[in-house]
Amino acid sequence: MLARHGEERTAAAGETLFEIGDETYPFIAIVEGEAAVLDGAGQEIVRHGASGFLGEMNLLSGQTVFLTAVATAPMRYLAVDREVLRGLLFEDGALADLLLSAFVERREALQQRQGIGVEIVGPRGSAETRRLLDFAKRMKLPHSWLDPGEDREAAALLKALDPAEVPLVRLPGGAELRRPSNGELSRALGIGLELGQREEVDLLILGGGPAGLGAAVYGASEGLDTLLVESTVLGGQAGSSRRIENYLGFPAGISGTELTSRAITQARKFRARTATPYRAEALQPGEERHLVRLEGGNEVAARAVLLSTGAEYRRLPVADLDRYEGISVFYAAGPPEAQLCGAQRVGVVGGGNSAAQAAVWLARGGALVTLLHRRADLAETMSQYLIDELQRYGVAVRDRSEIAALHGEDGELDGVTLSDGERLPLSFLFLFLGASPCTEWLGEAIARDAKGFVLTGEEAGAEGLLETSVPGVYAAGDVRAGSIKRCATAVGEGATVVRFVHERLSA
Ligand SMILES: Cc1cc2nc3c(=O)[nH]c(=O)nc-3n(C[C@H](O)[C@H](O)[C@H](O)COP(=O)(O)OP(=O)(O)OC[C@H]3O[C@@H](n4cnc5c(N)ncnc54)[C@H](O)[C@@H]3O)c2cc1C
Secondary structure, eight states, X not given: OHHHHSEEEEEOTTOEEEOTTOSOOOEEEEEEEEEEEEOTTSOEEEEEETTOEEOOTHHHHOOOOOSEEEEEEEEEEEEEOHHHHHHHHHHOHHHHHHHHHHHHHHHHHHHTSTTOSEEEEOOTTOHHHHHHHHHHHHTTOOEEEEOTTTOHXXXXXXXXXXXXXXXXXXXXXXXXXXXXXXXXXXXXXXXXOOOOSEEEEEEEEEOOSHHHHHHHHHHHHTTOOEEEEOSSOTTHHHHTOSOBOSSTTXXXXXXXXXXXXXXXXXXXXXXXXXXXXOOEEEEEOOSSOEEEEETTSOEEEEEEEEEOOOEEEOOOOOTTHHHHBTTTEESOOOHHHHHHTTTSEEEEEOSSHHHHHHHHHHHHTTOEEEEEOSSSOGGGTSOHHHHHHHHHTTOEXXXXXXXXXXXXXXXXXXXXXXXXXXXXOOSEEEEOOOEEESOGGGTTSSOBOTTSOBOOGGGGTOSSTTBOSSTTEEEOGGGBXXXXXXXXXHHHHHHHHHHHHHHHHHO
């Protein structure tokens, strides 16, 4: 099948197949011979032989090439153009299964290696450095951070710059950006659609978590001109989850990255447009069309709007938290964090299932983990199977514990004080304290409850079940007051909204 859609090519031993900085590369299925994949310093990462294939997540995201591949023996191979491959993934389920899971695993493996991808050069104490590091993490971009306090080359690089130009970002291939916005970095890497100054669509979806992606798949597949706008990275909270165990149809569980990568591929298959990173900043209700203003000045006029901006993790109410965030305090535990925390003392704060999942993941990576929570008994807030897992992996649990202060220097934590005065020597903290809705930007435009969640249906004085106080503006998923905070319900609500949008547009 690949032979039908690709081109058969040969390469001599030593020939370069693709190179760091190239704009694109084809998917390569090896028929005969062998190829090595190398990092920027020429270090070999992996070799693939006959029946193997070369390709990574960037074949789907559009990101420019950040690895080099060289034939190590004479090769005969099938080269399939990136766009053609995307089409094949829509049509062939077995191929899509194999490639998507390999791409996700390869990306996770690459994220654990130093010296691959984007280099962020900036000091530890700078909020702008932390913003870019956080964004790179959320994008799951392989990246390295060079701190001028520790790295001479980094110090020399920054010395020549104006402070307003720091941090410096070096892209694979050598191009440099000075204090780029998240959008500038994405687009320099070839990721994401660039929106026009003014767009007009049938359905505008704000937020690309499960609810937004669900609506995009159903909206586009049912013929609505659909645009999904996301302020950071597609996938939402679900995309940051290590493993979603209870999503229907995946009895062995599925990683959040894989579930959301599949959903993104599916939404694009039906020609939903997705644009990142664009933050919605204001909504102005109208008769025929509602107007949404995005960060950077773009405007979208839409006949129907779905609010699926979800919720954001709560922060600890302690002094100087921001100095530690992204360096030794985190809100998600993935492969880079597991690697960072091996053989370290780590605190995981929170009594819910996501705290337990992170604690187990970090403990399996070799960290000495203590789980701290406020209540008297974990069983009040956590599933029993996870309480058993905590025990199995040697996670210490401290009931009735709250953190009152953090201690450390330059963002590096060396201990915390609890509200009873006890000090614990912890080098890293992971916070899972629940979430607040991302709705402040709505101002008075839409009725919300006391906690800021968007009211729908009767409570909002609306006719439709998922309609807000403004006709033609809907809410789905975690952002909606009274919703069940789960992936399946978010997807279901997103899909349901599409039905209401059709009814409105046909009326
Ligand atoms: C670590 C973790 C583990 C979890 N595990 C499970 C599990 O095992 N099973 C399960 O069912 N659920 C799980 N959940 C819960 C589940 O992920 C959420 O219920 C689900 O993601 C909610 O989907 P959503 O689309 O409503 O919102 P979100 O997933 O919160 O997505 C909202 C999106 O909107 C974007 N956004 C916010 N503001 C704006 C703006 N102004 N403009 C544009 N975009 C904006 C955000 O960046 C985000 O991407 C887990 C959550 C976490 C954090």
